[in-house]
Amino acid sequence: MKLKNSLIALTAAAALAGCAERAERVLISIDGSSTVYPVTEAVAEEFMDTRRGQVQVTVGVSGTGGGFKKFCRGETAISNASRPILEEEIAACKAAGVEYIELPVAFDALTVVIHPDNTWAEELTVAQLRTMWEPDAQGRINNWNQIDPSFPDAPLNLFGAGADSGTFDYFTEAVMGKAKSSRGDFTASEDDNVLVTGVAQDRNALGFFGYAYYEENASRLKAVRIKLDDDAPAVGPSMQTVMDGTYQPFSRPIFIYVNAKAAAERPEVREFVEFYLTEAIDLIKEVKYIPLPPRAYELAREKFRAGKVGTVFEGHSEIGVRIEDLLQREAR
Structure with a gap:
């Protein structure tokens, strides 16, 4: 006892x-x-x-x-x-x-990503991104060949940051000229790992998020090189292109x-x-x-x-x- x-x-x-x-x-x-x-x-x-x-x-x-x-x-x-x-x-x-x-x-280098098997959209202009993401695209722009006739007749499946995300604000302002101006029929999440998985599993997907999430998953994703316009050079995200100021408009503090x-x-x-x-x-x-x-x-x-x-x-x-x-x- x-x-x-x-x-x-x-x-x-x-x-x-x-x-x-x-x-x-x-x-x-x-x-x-x-x-x-x-x-x-x-x-x-x-x-x-x-x-x-x-x-x-x-x-x-x-x-x-x-x-x-x-x-x-x-x-x-x-x-x-x-x-x-x-x-x-x-x-x-x-x-x-x-x-x-x-x-x-x-x-950060806000990074636009596609599936590794996507060979047609390795370079995109800001205007092409606008065509995909602008509010008027909702219910209307649903296939890759609507972005460029040379692209395949395949569904365009979009993944992006949720409306409470600063990344969503920045992306929409950089592409559309106005923060939060976007179509609403895309897969949205505040969790970037959800977006990574979505794009990595879908050959026809495109998404965007911070550079660290791309780097961590570079074997599962492909970063899109961005052109400000048709005549501009295509620039991909990297430490060098952020430091020298050439990765525009997606470099940000x-x-x-x-x-x-x-x-x-x-x-x-x-x-x-x-x-x-x-x-x-x-x-x-x-x-x-x-x-x-x-x-x-x-x-x-x-x-x-x-x-x-x-x-x-x-x-x-x-x-x-x-x-x-x-x-x-x-x-x-």
Whole structure:
């Protein structure tokens, strides 16, 4: 009986110790872009390893727009974004008293992909993409040969980011000239892995998502080379074409937005962001995105330490921002 009571006491003590340990662990909540997710998740894993379980970082994926909704309600400390914050999101944050620090963390090459067996659409113009995706195409443009008579008479099956995704906003603005202007009869998902699988299993499919998801699945997919017009050279996504500014209009900066109050009042948030901006270059390369020049991370750290709030993009997404353009803005 004494042994049984001792075991009960030990079990209870262990449970209380476990509860105390969990109570001491602090939580950093992050949500938003599926494009930025691989970067932030890699940073979070490294950061948690260095903190030996004292800090838990959760990274959700609700799309850039979905992430800003949570962020502007004060539900998250950091929001991942594959485009700059928009006017209506700025207004929502202001109404809730949420100030933010905008930090670019990498460049992405938004990638248009096809099935490896597709030999007819290895190069496409922006105008051809517009023909596929514009709102008027819904129910009307359903076959590949409607894009080009030389293409096969085969169904055109489209896969793309969901409406809450910053990637959807950026793609539609780059192709149609207006964010969210798109046909609606395509397979949409906030989960880029769903889109990868859809295109990889369908010879007649075409989709788009962030470069890291293409690189991770390059054996299952083919990246389309993009031409601004019929006379322009066809350029594929790569670190080099993003760095030299030739992959247009699909090169774009990606961001994290940090709640300024959380950064000022919570040491673990400050430490995480400092870690992010210090370790970013190596980790971004690991997840197949394009790191910014070292000077960009220096500027970002200076901005963060100074608590400089607001956005340099004036509430709208811009197409064709090059790395040197971003540096100039961040240096102001």
